[in-house]
Amino acid sequence: MMNRRLTLLFVFIFLASALFAQKTIQKPIKSLNEAELPQGTRTIAIVDVLLIDGNGGQAISNGSVLVKGNKIIAAGSSKSIQIPQGTEIIQGKGMSLLPGLIDSHFHIDGAEDLPSTFLQNGITSIRDPGLWIEMYDQVRKSSKHKPRLFLSGPHLDGSPPAYPNDAYVVRDEAEAIRQVNEVVDQGSTVIKIYFRTPPGLIKAITDAAHKRGIPVTGHLEITEAKHAIEAGLDGIEHITSFGLSLTPKRKAEKYRQSMLADNNYRKQGRYEAWAALNLNSAAADSLARYLVKKGTFVSPTLAIFEYQPGKGAIDSIQLKGFDQMMKLTSKLQKAGVNIVVGSHGMVPYAEKGWAYQREMELFVESGMSNSAVIHAATMVNARFFRIEKELGSIEKGKLADLILVRGNPLEDIKAMRNIEKVMINGVFVK
Template sequence: MSILKFAALAFASIIAAPSVVEAQIRITNVSVLDVENGEFLPNRTVMIVDGMIAAVAPSDEEPPGADAQLIDGTGKFLIPGLIDMHVHTDRSALPLFLEHGVTTVRDMGTHFAPLEAGSGGQLQLRSDVARGIVAGPELFLSLRILDGIERDRWLMHFAHADTPEEGAALVDQVADAGGDFIKIYTDLDPDVFHAIATRARARNLPMVGHVPGRVGYAQAAEMDLATAEHLRGFFIDASSEEDRWRDMYELAALSGDASQTYALANGRLLEIAATYDHEKAAALFSLLRDNEVGIVPTLVVLDDPRWRYPSAQPDPALVARLSEIYSNIVTPSDDPRGPFATVTDGLAAHLRQRQLVGDMHRAGVAILVGTDASNPFVLPGISLHEELAQLVRAGLTNAEVLRAATITNARYLDADNRIGSIAVGKEADLVLLRNNPLVDIAATRDIDAVLFDGEVVQFESDGAQGGQSAPQ
């Protein structure tokens, strides 16, 4: 079999694909996570043949095969590969995901991504990963971000739609190019949104993204929104003064300046949240639950360390491995997470959003795991582990968080038949941990080995699990 060797702090992001003979790996005497039931099954042997899980059995029932590579799992814990449902990535970032056990990502719109296969965009990158030319996780792609306001402040591939016809045509464009889903954004006109939703349904593509402020969560859920990102605008929908805030949002959107809608929905979040109506919120929770809308709160991107530590900087060793476009996509002076008047306000807004996630979860709304990697301090791979910790603080149990980051995320990718759990017939995307994450969720960071497509990813030093240099 082939073994991809990644240096811990510096290596090329393009690795030639080695020849592969049918590979056999046995992981013996390991505790295997049953993600559905939230428990580890002790003393198991996992047999991997040609990239697929061929057997999961008690270790004393099935002796190792003579030709298999053996991995001793004694005292260790095997979980499915982790899935990040919200990233903006490029070629330079991909190895970092694998280093941190993230074997699948959903790219929600990225930089300079031409639609033509073979032109160097995300379609080519997805193909290169699938063929083993590039080291990185499996990619699910949006290719475009559909919005109603022209945007030039971020280096992402936004597509602008003024009319329902333009919106439907953009859906066809993404579908014809091979996109996996339709990504919508903040400032779509309601009529354009409905045209996009209708065409996405006809093209059998999930619709995901920001809930447009002039549409709201109720209409979006009824129009088959699959996942909603960042909790954006929910406090307006749940406000006792919804009409007032909705009118203000309409005026901000009609200005044609995207920063005005951000300043309202984000910068005045605490003021809006002060008018929170629990009965309205409960009704929205029920609607989201009944329509199976998944919520991707991305709490880690809402918890900017600069609110607490103004001089904080990302780990320079990790940033140095990322392309300039990736690491600088949103700079401190051009950051949509605020603005907040004070550090105290920024932290209070984050805590209020975290409380909202707990309320949603207790109401039965599906909470998914995503990070919005590419924003300041939200670095590829390591940020997913930080998001897991945030969700535990929000009120999910360790078992619920692990289920969300694996099989639940996989279901919302319509890929749970092949990834997301450790079962016979599924792809061998696996993470071997040194400690039990059901006891301490931080154990997901303590990685002993990663397997992707049944191949072992080895690190040449122990620095691969690096994080942020900001005080914690």
């Protein structure tokens, strides 16, 4: 009888531990500057809009949203919304209302006004996956309105690091685990590994981060994506991280060794590798199925790789390589992979502040529907950040991060540049 009781006790402890671990991994995440954001105090109704709620379903052609304080208290057709007396009314006829956009891959690049500019252009949450957290001190102290800041701290890289100023070099498991815990204590909301991180350390990093309830994403390029995901990686940064997965082993090893010898080899080498890929192969189909099965999030950042022919000679290799990156992005999304939108901060073919909108346009040019792109920019990204219970869609009870754009982005994605008003936490900032 005693043995049976002990067995039942051990089973109970095991199940309770497993349940606790699962809850820990899935705990909600807050932005680093949550307490610093403005707090809405008024009751505001935005009426007669095309309501695109972020969930990917049918838009409501004559919708309204009611905000009280910093929360959405009602959303739906205008006929179903009762507006209290004394409510401030915002007329939205001819405009579309969407959730605030979420940027999965933002780099400040020394431009301290860039987060504020992004907010004015409709991006209410940004994630910087690779910069010392204190580098945002001046941004946080600025009197300008700023988006929600989801920061990672320096990315973890091997030696020699690709970007020494933005990296923390990890040499063994103890060093990697200690760094994970230190940046989480400092307010990190994600851990990012860089491509020189030794593959054997990825599991140690993901295990340590998951124990703290923090996701891990990575720029791979010279580590096979499936191996990193098996080790626990939650997200993939850059579509180019799948190059090794789709390249024959011998060629893949040549590329890997060239990268190990010289970080700069990728600048042209990646285009050469991608121009030669066969995206109609069994390997590409298998990759898509694997990513769906694992629920991996992918932030392609197409705009940073974009190549447009100029007045001079056309670089046919870059043109073909970038076209392949676009095609794989569309292929993965249509297969059901969690594709999200990341701007990279500043990119070659967008004016300062508009890299995010350019990324959305490239998604459409690659073959994704406008609706799918908006869904990727809002609710799918919210799930990637683990903030979907509070943000990412226009629903009762969620935080009031909203953008009003003139026109219909479901018909023309370039309407996302026509920003009329931006609300964060129930406060209009534009």
